[in-house]
Amino acid sequence: MTASFGSDCSYRLYDRALKSLVGGVNSPVRADPRPTPAFVDHGDGAHVVDVDDNRYLDYIMGYGPLLLGHDLPDRVREAITKAVADGPMYGIPTDIEIELAEFVIDHVESVDRLRFVNSGTEATAAAVRLARGYTGRDKIVVMRGGYHGGHESFLVEGTAADRKPSSAGVPETFADETIPVPFNDEAAVREAFERHGSDIAAVLTEPLLGNHGIVHPVGGYHESLRNLCDDYGSLLIFDEVITGFRVGGLECAQGKYDIEPDLTTFAKIIGGGFPVGAIGGRAGIMQAFTPTGEVFESGTFNGHPVTMAAGLETLRFAKKHDVYTHVNELGERIRAGLQDIVEDHAPEYTVAGTDSMFKVLFTRSGSEATTDNCTAGCKQQLDCPRFERCPKTGADVETGETDRWKRTFWPAMAERDVLLTPNQFESQFISYAHTAADIDRTLETYQRVLSQSG
Template sequence: MNEDNSRELYDRALSVLPGGVNSAVRAVIEPYPFFVQKGDGGHVIDADGNRYIDWVMGLGPLLLGHDLPEPVQAGIQQKASEGPMYGTPTEIEVDLAEFVVRHVPSVEKIRFVNSGTEATTSAVRLARGYTGRNKIVVNQGGYHGAQESTLVEGDHENPRPSSAGIPQAFAEHTLPVPFNDEESVREVFEEHGDDIAAVLTEPILGNYGIVQPEDGYHEFLRDITEEHGSLLIFDEVITGFRVGGLGCAQSEFGVTPDLTTFGKIIGGGFPVGAIGGRAEIIENFTPSGDVFQAGTFSGHPVTMAAGLETLQFAAENDVYDHVNDIGDRLREGLEEIVADQAPEYTVAGTDSMFKVIFTRDGEAPKNAADVKNAETDRWRRIFWGQMKEQGVFLSQNQFECQFVSYGHTEEDVERTLEAYKEAL
């Protein structure tokens, strides 16, 4: 497989970009990442003309794949042709807000921002402003963007920053607990309940190998936060409009949080984030309240058009039936392969999300520590490259999720399963 152009591009990038990339995960691929030239349906083509079946889908936002249906493309192009942006409200942002409010159980009002990180940062600030409290409970291994309040590791007794540049004093207001561990949550509420503004959790750990909640876990979080006057925040940046369709994962689990953060699909592949929830809470954002939140590009008309056209197309066509059926076929095929060739591994996922986790005992992970104890180096250093050589592009490490799009076909599934057989 020729990679001369990608190697040359990476050499140039090292001279002008830190680590040669603009997001750290892209440099996980060794010795250098391949550079994509364009997308085609469920595939990408790199700078050297190599074609790959793409199960990364931009890390999730490309529900429809790389070839957008004509009405979606037309709606985006129309907005782009009318002008870049204006610094004033536009009708399209109201249209998208109304769509989300109609379909997502927790959302009565919504504020659009520009990334998932900005969404979770604003949600944490809003929770603190609304409750008058300081502390946030998070799950170990949960990912809530590149923000100071959640780049925290350790446990609730000894939290510490997970990145340089974050003061220890910031981390002391964040209480990490294991996912699916009700006892740890009880402990932090017993000790800090009067100062806990919110529990911030992903409905499914989607950035740490795909870990499902145990029965009753989210119901427990809903109950204990209500008991203590804290908020429950679902980070649906990954699961939103993938798990549970238009109602998102919260509708799948039947648990309604106070706030929900969004990203990915809600912008149809363009930069976006959003915070939705109960009107009385969202109204605390400026200008109606005193929790400052603003952004020049928030509600960008092209992004709003991309999100609305994508979600409307999904609502009016067989998008969810297609992607969920492909997801089922992949997981069923992978379970057969794993049972035959690597019974210690685990197939994880739901709806249009999937992953083979290189566990050591065949047990589905219950928390981030279980995933961390898997054979992560084998996955990244050996397996990933073997799949790439067969023309299959998987997420760059053991922890990132993989996604199905409307552009994927049964042929893509069969070729991918054959590649797994060879690589495992």
């Protein structure tokens, strides 16, 4: 067992950071856990080592971008090194941005054209602007509990009938144009279209809620969104910032669920660990961006050559070396093991995830054990005895034991060298660097912690 997460050197660094960085961090989620976060010294395969020389088996993986783990394969590292040596950036087109665009287009059925940007927030903001410009409409339907970055159009909470900004600094007028509905609630989306259909530019949704506990779509939900958008002349936007090139492999989650959105936003894995975002879609829609259309989008660092090289070689490596088979088999292994542990020690909890994503949700509904459950985690199957219990919306996850996860369970796992995302909501990720032995050790740790606290 290591020392408490975030010990001597981390304490000193955090105290120093508080004097120069707002809250001592550059993203609020990094302020957890308390009293101080740990500061990482370096990554090593499937592990991170902090400045106090504590070594953790890492399932944060940069919140998703590190499909290959912390040690980049030689070919990926060489491509990045060459790009840096050639010149860090130019503000002028390079061939590498074409090659990455061609790779994405070759593998994602719905994408004919791309525009690279620098973050998931930039991508979703630009996609919504494009949808508004293309349709001539203003309103956007979003999923409550979905996360699309820190743009004013998405920092809205409440119901379709009673909504308001979720952050100071966001004008009320933005909430007027954003309609939040519960994920998996077809009736709520249909009602929104019946009230506002002629004003709705787009529906923006993650294929599965990946930043609010991992909530899977109920069968037919995506199809209902596709049909409503077609009926009312609105665009369907899939936010694949998290799921893109992780869920569904090279075809992404839209391939896994067999739905073609009009626009898709990407980030994380397509940058190979470097800052990136992208919007992709049909040529007729994408051409509405400047310089071929009237919807403005621009950026000094768009198509940054180092990022493009990292993303392209990461995806090429994943394709050539069958990375998805490896990570998905490990994902199945850990979810199946977690399902057994939960049934024995915390039957009210829910195992969620797919492919290389996983999470135990500290749900409260129903404490008795059941049989014939979905294997390897919730799949929203109607014939599963847990179907009614499994979270269908972000609100269902919020009603769980979120404080218990953060205050007692997470620290107990970290003290045993297993590093999970520090709250109940963000997904955990498996990388190509993880091994079956890592998974088995992780399951032993879950077993020990849940059996002691259950």
